[in-house]
Amino acid sequence: MDALKLSIDRQELKKLEERINRVLFDNILPFWLKYSRDEEKGGFWGRVSNENVPLRDAPKGLILYSRILWTFSVLYQRFGEPAYLEMAERAWQYLDRYFWDEKYGGMFWLVDANGTVMDDKKKMYGQAFTIYALSAFYRIYNQPAILQKAIDLFELMLKHNYDKQFGGFLETSGRDWTLVLDMRLSDQDLNSAKSMNTHLHIMEAFTGFYQIWPESVLRKQLRSVMEILIQKIFNPQTGHLNLFFKENWQSESKAVSFGHDIETSWLLQETFMMLHDSELEQPGREVALKLAKSTLMEGLTPNYAIYKERTDEGMLVPILEWWQQAEATVGFAYAYLLSGRPEFWKAMVNTWQFLEEYLLNREYGEWYYGVDSKGRPNLNTYKVSEWKGPYHNVRACLELLKCLEKLRSTHNELVSK
Numbered sequence: 001m002d003a004l005k006l007s008i009d010r011q012e013l014k015k016l017e018e019r020i021n022r023v024l025f026d027n028i029l030p031f032w033l034k035y036s037r038d039e040e041k042g043g044f045w046g047r048v049s050n051e052n053v054p055l056r057d058a059p060k061g062l063i064l065y066s067r068i069l070w071t072f073s074v075l076y077q078r079f080g081e082p083a084y085l086e087m088a089e090r091a092w093q094y095l096d097r098y099f100w101d102e103k104y105g106g107m108f109w110l111v112d113a114n115g116t117v118m119d120d121k122k123k124m125y126g127q128a129f130t131i132y133a134l135s136a137f138y139r140i141y142n143q144p145a146i147l148q149k150a151i152d153l154f155e156l157m158l159k160h161n162y163d164k165q166f167g168g169f170l171e172t173s174g175r176d177w178t179l180v181l182d183m184r185l186s187d188q189d190l191n192s193a194k195s196m197n198t199h200l201h202i203m204e205a206f207t208g209f210y211q212i213w214p215e216s217v218l219r220k221q222l223r224s225v226m227e228i229l230i231q232k233i234f235n236p237q238t239g240h241l242n243l244f245f246k247e248n249w250q251s252e253s254k255a256v257s258f259g260h261d262i263e264t265s266w267l268l269q270e271t272f273m274m275l276h277d278s279e280l281e282q283p284g285r286e287v288a289l290k291l292a293k294s295t296l297m298e299g300l301t302p303n304y305a306i307y308k309e310r311t312d313e314g315m316l317v318p319i320l321e322w323w324q325q326a327e328a329t330v331g332f333a334y335a336y337l338l339s340g341r342p343e344f345w346k347a348m349v350n351t352w353q354f355l356e357e358y359l360l361n362r363e364y365g366e367w368y369y370g371v372d373s374k375g376r377p378n379l380n381t382y383k384v385s386e387w388k389g390p391y392h393n394v395r396a397c398l399e400l401l402k403c404l405e406k407l408r409s410t411h412n413e414l415v416s417k
Contacts, residue, residue: 008345010408016349017404023356024397029075031365031383032390033083036068041113043094044068048384050377052364057113061386065095066107066129071390073136074398085140092137095130096149104176105156110386120175124161125185125198127153132205138212150209154218166248168194168228169202186387192244192252196233199225200241200264207271219275226271226280229264234287239294256310258299259324262331265291266399269334285338292335295328296347301373304350305358308370321370322388325355326396333403352400367393 046058069091076084098115110119134150160177171183206222232249242251272284306324308317332348358375369381
């Protein structure tokens with residue numbers, strides 16, 4: 001602890017807080033408020049270039065829209081700015097009108113620029129993110145219909161995709177909720193019955209949902225998903241998460257996703273702290289710290305950026321994307337608060353320094369999708385797309401600010417006077 005006392009002082013915390021606020025309020029949010037709205041066909045643009053030019057005929061994805069809804073709901077809850085509420089309402093109106101399946105229930109995966117359904121699959125990843133977003137929206141927009149929609153989605157997931165034999169959720173159904181042959185979340189994924197990624201975000205969604213709907217059936221499912229992450233998805237031999245699975249949880253991949261490892265590390269903490277479950281808290285703490293340590297030891301470049309992944313063959317992929325860097329800052333901050341180990345604090349500060357230096361699009365706002373190993377931005381990717389919204393980077397800023405507040409208020413003994 002002595003080294004930690006010497007490494008952190010109040011002035012350092014204040015300067016870091018100022019930097020985070022500048023990124024949030026001067027870089028990220030002005031872009032979304034000014035350039036993201038589709039005033040021609042409603043909702044938000046499906047894709048926007050790095051120079052803020054919308055692709056007017058781009059499709060619109062469920063993940064982008066649910067993440068916009070979640071982001072601006074949380075922002076309004078924290079700051080009370082009317083413009084944030086307007087953005088959240090806009091996202092929900094479009095989701096409800098164009099993504100909700102009136103015939104079979106559930107959320108479509110993709111619509112075109114005019115709102116016509118392009119992909120009618122019911123992917124559990126998408127249903128979960130909608131529940132996550134609705135849970136945040138309900139906390140600021142206390143309407144029974146919003147809560148009921150989240151309950152409906154939860155019940156549909158349980159009815160059609162919950163695996164009663166082996167536990168967890170099967171990845172994807174068709175429009176009528178019958179299972180499909182192609183269960184892939186994206187063309188980068190394996191066609192597996194179950195995945196780490198989907199179950200991570202189901203845990204995340206159910207954690208947010210439980211805060212507004214603390215029913216026993218939800219608690220049971222949330223606890224079950226957390227157990228699956230700890231006991232079946234986490235690999236104690238490697239210290240990483242396995243990624244793809246057969247129905248019986250037999251792993252089908254040796255690849256490592258460092259961004260998901262560190263994201264899971266802090267989301268696990270969020271879940272066990274909320275559940276107050278004595279049986280799961282200790283194993284949850286252990287897995288959270290092991291994942292953070294594995295990321296720290298194996299997933300960092302020399303300047304503390306997070307590699308995209310390590311392949312089945314053991315090769316590091318030197319692509320440095322925005323979301324992994326955002327999640328790493330939060331994960332390392334949480335690991336530091338959990339353990340008091342100075343290497344996690346150092347990693348958080350240095351990863352933030354990297355993304356601040358290389359990922360911010362300082363001329364046009366927001367963040368680049370990613371950079372190469374030399375820090376050069378990938379200009380061929382969109383700043384807004386089906387997979388790139390304001391969720392990872394806004395959430396990172398908000399979580400880091402919360403961590404700094406907690407550090408000041410409850411860890412004063414670790415901060416030099």
